[in-house]
Amino acid sequence: MAAQLKPGQGPLDYGSRTWLKVLFAVIFFVLYAPIITLVAFSFNTDKRGVVWRGFTLDNYTKAWNNASLIEALTNSLVIAVIATVIATVLGALTALLMWRFRFPFKGAYEGFMALPIVIPEICMGVALLLFFVNSGMMELFVHLPWPLNLGNIIFAHVTFCFPFVAVVVRSRLVGFNRQLEEASKDLGASEWQTFWSIIVPFMKPGLIAGALLAFTLSLDDFVITFFTSGPETVTFPVKVYSLVRRGVSPEINAASTVLIVITVVATVLAMKLQAPPKADKG
Amino acid sequence: MSEAIVSIRNVTKAFPGGVTAVDNVSLDIAQNEFFALLGPSGCGKTTLLRMISGLETPTAGGILIGGEDMAYTPPNKRPTNMVFQSYAVFPHMTVEQNVGYGLKVTGVASDEIKRRVGEALEMVKLTALATRKPDQMSGGQRQRVALARALVKRPKVLLLDEPLSALDAKLRDDMRMELTRLQETVGITFIIVTHDQDEALSMASRIAVMDKGAVQQVATPAELYEQPKNRFVADFIGKVNLIEARVHRQIGRKIDCELKGVGRMELNSDNLVGAQVSVAVRPEKLKIATSEPTSAVRVQGKVRDVAYYGDTSHVVIEAGDGLDLSVNVQNDTRLGGAGVERGQQVWVYWAPEDSIVLTE
Amino acid sequence: MENWKQNPRVFWTLGIPPSLWLLAFFIIPLGFLFVMSFSDKAMVDGQVSITGYDYLTGITNYIRAFDSLYLGIMWKSVWISALATALCLLTAYPIAFGICFAQDKWKPLLLLLVVLPFWINLLIRTYALIAVFRTQGYVNKILGVVGLGPYEMLYNNFAVIFGLVYVYMPFMVLPLYATIERLDKSYLEASLDLGGSQFQTFLRVTVPLTMPGIISGIILVFIPCLGSFLTPDLLGGANALMIGNVIERQFKAANDWPFGSALSFLLMYATFGALALRYLFTLRSKGVDV
Numbered sequence A: 001m002a003a004q005l006k007p008g009q010g011p012l013d014y015g016s017r018t019w020l021k022v023l024f025a026v027i028f029f030v031l032y033a034p035i036i037t038l039v040a041f042s043f044n045t046d047k048r049g050v051v052w053r054g055f056t057l058d059n060y061t062k063a064w065n066n067a068s069l070i071e072a073l074t075n076s077l078v079i080a081v082i083a084t085v086i087a088t089v090l091g092a093l094t095a096l097l098m099w100r101f102r103f104p105f106k107g108a109y110e111g112f113m114a115l116p117i118v119i120p121e122i123c124m125g126v127a128l129l130l131f132f133v134n135s136g137m138m139e140l141f142v143h144l145p146w147p148l149n150l151g152n153i154i155f156a157h158v159t160f161c162f163p164f165v166a167v168v169v170r171s172r173l174v175g176f177n178r179q180l181e182e183a184s185k186d187l188g189a190s191e192w193q194t195f196w197s198i199i200v201p202f203m204k205p206g207l208i209a210g211a212l213l214a215f216t217l218s219l220d221d222f223v224i225t226f227f228t229s230g231p232e233t234v235t236f237p238v239k240v241y242s243l244v245r246r247g248v249s250p251e252i253n254a255a256s257t258v259l260i261v262i263t264v265v266a267t268v269l270a271m272k273l274q275a276p277p278k279a280d281k282g
Numbered sequence B: 001m002s003e004a005i006v007s008i009r010n011v012t013k014a015f016p017g018g019v020t021a022v023d024n025v026s027l028d029i030a031q032n033e034f035f036a037l038l039g040p041s042g043c044g045k046t047t048l049l050r051m052i053s054g055l056e057t058p059t060a061g062g063i064l065i066g067g068e069d070m071a072y073t074p075p076n077k078r079p080t081n082m083v084f085q086s087y088a089v090f091p092h093m094t095v096e097q098n099v100g101y102g103l104k105v106t107g108v109a110s111d112e113i114k115r116r117v118g119e120a121l122e123m124v125k126l127t128a129l130a131t132r133k134p135d136q137m138s139g140g141q142r143q144r145v146a147l148a149r150a151l152v153k154r155p156k157v158l159l160l161d162e163p164l165s166a167l168d169a170k171l172r173d174d175m176r177m178e179l180t181r182l183q184e185t186v187g188i189t190f191i192i193v194t195h196d197q198d199e200a201l202s203m204a205s206r207i208a209v210m211d212k213g214a215v216q217q218v219a220t221p222a223e224l225y226e227q228p229k230n231r232f233v234a235d236f237i238g239k240v241n242l243i244e245a246r247v248h249r250q251i252g253r254k255i256d257c258e259l260k261g262v263g264r265m266e267l268n269s270d271n272l273v274g275a276q277v278s279v280a281v282r283p284e285k286l287k288i289a290t291s292e293p294t295s296a297v298r299v300q301g302k303v304r305d306v307a308y309y310g311d312t313s314h315v316v317i318e319a320g321d322g323l324d325l326s327v328n329v330q331n332d333t334r335l336g337g338a339g340v341e342r343g344q345q346v347w348v349y350w351a352p353e354d355s356i357v358l359t360e
Numbered sequence C: 001m002e003n004w005k006q007n008p009r010v011f012w013t014l015g016i017p018p019s020l021w022l023l024a025f026f027i028i029p030l031g032f033l034f035v036m037s038f039s040d041k042a043m044v045d046g047q048v049s050i051t052g053y054d055y056l057t058g059i060t061n062y063i064r065a066f067d068s069l070y071l072g073i074m075w076k077s078v079w080i081s082a083l084a085t086a087l088c089l090l091t092a093y094p095i096a097f098g099i100c101f102a103q104d105k106w107k108p109l110l111l112l113l114v115v116l117p118f119w120i121n122l123l124i125r126t127y128a129l130i131a132v133f134r135t136q137g138y139v140n141k142i143l144g145v146v147g148l149g150p151y152e153m154l155y156n157n158f159a160v161i162f163g164l165v166y167v168y169m170p171f172m173v174l175p176l177y178a179t180i181e182r183l184d185k186s187y188l189e190a191s192l193d194l195g196g197s198q199f200q201t202f203l204r205v206t207v208p209l210t211m212p213g214i215i216s217g218i219i220l221v222f223i224p225c226l227g228s229f230l231t232p233d234l235l236g237g238a239n240a241l242m243i244g245n246v247i248e249r250q251f252k253a254a255n256d257w258p259f260g261s262a263l264s265f266l267l268m269y270a271t272f273g274a275l276a277l278r279y280l281f282t283l284r285s286k287g288v289d290v
């Protein structure tokens, strides 16, 4: 006799099956346990970070007083902000171009714009390294005062961020009702006025979501920065990398926790803004 | 009635959202019947059918199939097969593979599969398309695949959920006859779900009329039409004139009652003294006369509307007391039409035995 | 959409800045890399120069890449990535499936839970794994309670594979979720109704009908795994190197840029190969995925 169903349970009600619930619990546990441990132990008094000895904020103060860590974090934030602004503008231009015009080789152009998204990070990192060194840009920027010496990294970050922004903004533009634009022009508004008063406000959620995405991508990037940064221009992930290579310390936990909070907040915001109205209210 | 092949006992299905889709339903469906579940949208027909197939399980009650309680048996262990409303013909398999699927997964030998698939395809006249993929076929052809795929399993019961709703009108008529023919040939019990009363009346040997999750009446098509049990059934099946009436007294097996807008008359019915009842009369049972008829039941009124339908005309007559009567008139002479015109004063009459007294 | 000729001024205003940017900071750098991959270090006074190069000397770097040492590393990169991808598929499928069949009110939360780690810095997640798996880490502590270990769980192929699965699983869940969610559930019901067991239904109906999502997921995970640098660098030992680590080494410690450039191009070709495969599969499955 085959296994019977429970009253009210259909054969496709996998949601109510125990094995699936257990599997979910296990996978989510494996996914989150390391991160939660990391966050929890940023509040631990134990130096070696293995046994829970009590709650403290010492690690945060220590991280805060660690000048090189703070400098790296500042660099990261400055880079992320500047790169986000430029990437958002370039991404919006690309999105508008693809949305508005038909032109020869559009498919090829689109593929070309997606290249920075698909090629392995390490290839892009070494290509930029080669370029900066051979074009003299590395030499040039290294000697400039802060924050200009972050120039190379910013160029690199903009390059891998703006195609993502373009994708996000374009998907927003798809929902635009062209008649609004026509109506505006019909009422005597110029191209430029129409753009600012009709199209930009419509794009705004897409722009914000794209900007937040660019911000997190930039803040998170390690590989490309690793190749394009000079010895004086260390970003937070690069700094953490060098610390991690030396071993585990509660200070890194504290610094990491701060970064996790920043990115999670940015992401959740981006998702909220990106979700089409009413769509996920189900 | 011969022995029941499907026996539904006090089945209730409440969905987690709080909707009670099927509410304490009991039904017996006999061997070889062509049974229809009929009702308005959302009345729970599909849910009931899916509980017979095992795709849903009841929250209370029992479902006996072939004498065995299978209410909680998974669908793959039941002797029932379903023709889905969307057909659900597997898009990644050819027609042959689709039809053979149910045999293959239950471990039937491959030469037998081949033979039975061949027979099934012949039965639905699809032999020529055996190697086609579903996306190269019309809706009607896909439906035949779905039928063959279910019939090839030789189920005890074949379940069909609105099988004709996705077809165009012409194909639907052909398919109706085809289904009746198939049912007679294969001798399998068919249970069909439909919200189209013509479909149910023309195909089924028995019909269960459902409303709000409950069965209102189970009867043959003619019984449903001529002896509806309550106002819902009378109104749902065909057109009807419902007239409010008050019962004054009982005379043997007759009642003496007052029909609103018509007057006092005697009708066949059991003891209902003092009750508020409805009297139902079908429009084609009403007759129109220009001079006072002799019938015991007659009422005078003014023609408000005449709608011409070719073979018949539908006439609406305003009687007194806010009562409107619909009358179907056969257009039996070429130039005569309905024989009445708007605004004309006429008499409407009918035979007392054509009235149905409804208490619920 | 209007033709660009109708409004060339707007067209160029929109098109020029991003195109120039991409040209300057992407195409030209790749051009440098391409040229470098065919170059050699210059010889100055019989010594190998540190910074001078003889450009476009030939394909020696590519020939060297097919030397057994590097061929071995490439092969290892491929199988580690393949294994990690397969494990991702095995864990992600039930997750995606479960989310699709969960009650509607839980779906957004479950999806968020799956993608959230993906937004946390890769480095931090990898670091979190190190903290848990190191010799004095949690897993060993817990094993210690049962009287096992401690084991060295880091710095080997296992750690790299686990790390890759851990890091890239969300990439697999999303395309799978999208296709399973779109799959008409009446196909599964039809299969069950025709007598197929749950397992047969899964194998013969669900899997073939969600193949486009499976292929997308495989490509989406395989590509970053193949090019990964950080995970094998931090979790792998000396002998758990992948192609990304070799490239990094050529550009940093070994200072052999021409060879590193050639390896980078090989990695890019492999990536494009994988993308082309995916494109072919989508063409082929067009018929199914109506």
Ligand SMILES: Nc1ncnc2c1ncn2[C@@H]1O[C@H](COP(=O)(O)OP(=O)(O)OP(=O)(O)O)[C@@H](O)[C@H]1O
Binding pocket: B015, B016, B017, B019, B020, B021, B039, B040, B041, B042, B043, B044, B045, B046, B047, B048, B195
């Ligand atoms: N899975 C479900 N969860 C919650 N409520 C449901 C579910 N399926 C059906 N219902 C509800 O149960 C009631 C009956 O649905 P059912 O599909 O059986 O109606 P039906 O008679 O087949 O109607 P139709 O003619 O429109 O197909 C409806 O109110 C419907 O909203």
Ligand SMILES: [Mg+2]
Binding pocket: B045, B046, B047
């Ligand atoms: Mg229905």
